[in-house]
Amino acid sequence: MRVSGTAQVVRDSELLESMEINGKLPDLALLVRVREAFFHCGKSMIRSRMWEPDRWDPIDGLPTYAQALKDHANLSGPVSDIELGVARNETERLY
Numbered sequence: 001m002r003v004s005g006t007a008q009v010v011r012d013s014e015l016l017e018s019m020e021i022n023g024k025l026p027d028l029a030l031l032v033r034v035r036e037a038f039f040h041c042g043k044s045m046i047r048s049r050m051w052e053p054d055r056w057d058p059i060d061g062l063p064t065y066a067q068a069l070k071d072h073a074n075l076s077g078p079v080s081d082i083e084l085g086v087a088r089n090e091t092e093r094l095y
Contacts, residue, residue, distance in 0.1 A: 005035040021095045 010031045019026050049055045066082040069075065075082060 001040065002038045003032075003034055003036070005033045007032045024095060 008031050010029050011027075012029070012031075015029050015031075016025050016027075019029065045051075063071065064079070064083070066079050066086055069086075070077075070079055070082055
């Protein structure tokens with residue numbers, strides 16, 4: 001799908017309250033106004049072979065998510081600390 005439009009980060013309390021899960025509210029929301037949306041031809045998905053994992057390129061040698069965060073955000077400290085932070089976010093902060 002290809003989408004054209006605008007987006008903005010908002011702090012509208014009524015909108016945030018509508019997103020409450022397990023008593024937790026998000027700090028921010030992303031408001032997207034879609035001007036146009038295009039579905040691509042179904043053949044493009046078939047031709048991409050996206051659903052055939054055995055045909056994917058190997059990921060050996062690619063950085064981990066934590067390493068990419070460290071590199072792109074120029075974070076200090078060991079990658080292991082970032083990995084712990086990512087794991088905590090997934091278990092303690094998601095909901």
